[in-house]
Amino acid sequence: MKLIGMLDSPYVRRVAISLDLLGIEFKHEPLSVFSAFEAFSKINPVVKAPTLVLDDGSVLMDSTLIIDYFETLSAPPSKLLPQKSQELATALRTLGLALAACEKTVQIVYEHNLRPAEKLHLPWVERVTGQLLAACAELDKQLAAQPSLGARPDQAAITNAVAWSFMQLMLPDVVKADDFPALKAHAVRLEQTDVFKRYPIA
Numbered sequence: 572m573k574l575i576g577m578l579d580s581p582y583v584r585r586v587a588i589s590l591d592l593l594g595i596e597f598k599h600e601p602l603s604v605f606s607a608f609e610a611f612s613k614i615n616p617v618v619k620a621p622t623l624v625l626d627d628g629s630v631l632m633d634s635t636l637i638i639d640y641f642e643t644l645s646a647p648p649s650k651l652l653p654q655k656s657q658e659l660a661t662a663l664r665t666l667g668l669a670l671a672a673c674e675k676t677v678q679i680v681y682e683h684n685l686r687p688a689e690k691l692h693l694p695w696v697e698r699v700t701g702q703l704l705a706a707c708a709e710l711d712k713q714l715a716a717q718p719s720l721g722a723r724p725d726q727a728a729i730t731n732a733v734a735w736s737f738m739q740l741m742l743p744d745v746v747k748a749d750d751f752p753a754l755k756a757h758a759v760r761l762e763q764t765d766v767f768k769r770y771p772i773a
C-alpha cells in the first residue's frame with residue numbers, strides 16, 4: 572500500500588499518522604501535486620494529495636474518506652473515533668473545525684502563491700481569514716475547557732495538532748500563536764510524540 576503526497580499537506584500528514592496509530596503498514600511517496608504534477612497524474616489523474624493506492628490497485632483520495640476506510644475496518648480497541656453517540660458528535664464537530672481551518676489556510680496560500688498579484692481578490696482573502704480565525708477560536712475554546720491529555724491521540728486530537736502546525740508553517744502572521752494558547756499547547760505536546768516525529772511536517 573502506498574500513500575502519495577507531501578507531509579507539508581495537513582491532509583497527507585493526518586492520514587500518515589492515523590494509519591501508523593491504527594497499525595496499518597504503508598510506504599510513503601512524497602510527491603508534490605505542483606512540482607511533480609506529471610508523475611502524480613500517472614498514479615491519480617485528479618492529482619489530489621493524499622492519494623492512497625491499496626494493495627489491490629484501488630486508488631483512494633480525500634483524507635477523511637481514506638481514514639474512514641481504515642477506521643471502519645479496524646477493531647474497537649484500535650479505533651481513533653469514539654463509539655458512543657455523544658462523544659462521536661463532539662469529535663466530529665472538532666474535526667469539522669480543524670478541517671475547515673486547514674481548508675481556509677490552503678485557500679489563502681493558493682490565493683497568494685498561485686494567483687497573479689494583480690488578480691488577488693482582497694474581499695475573498697478577508698472573508699476566508701475571518702473564517703479561519705473563527706475556527707481557531709472555537710477549537711481553542713474547546714481545548715481550554717477540555718484539554719486532550721490521553722497518551723494515545725484520537726482522530727480529533729491528531730487533526731487538531733496537524734492543522735495547527737500547518738497554520739503555523741504557512742500563516743504564522745495571520746494565525747498568531749499567542750492568541751490561541753490551548754491549541755498551541757496541544758500541538759506542541761503532540762509534536763513531541765514519536766508518531767508525530769515519524770512524519771515531520773518539514
Ligand SMILES: N[C@@H](CCC(=O)N[C@@H](CS)C(=O)NCC(=O)O)C(=O)O
Nearest residue numbers: 580582604618619620621633634635
Ligand atoms: N478534502 C481533501 C483536501 C485535499 C487537498 O486539497 N489537498 C491539496 C494538497 S494540501 C491538493 O491536493 N491540492 C492540489 C489541488 O487541489 O489541485 C482531503 O481531506 O484530502
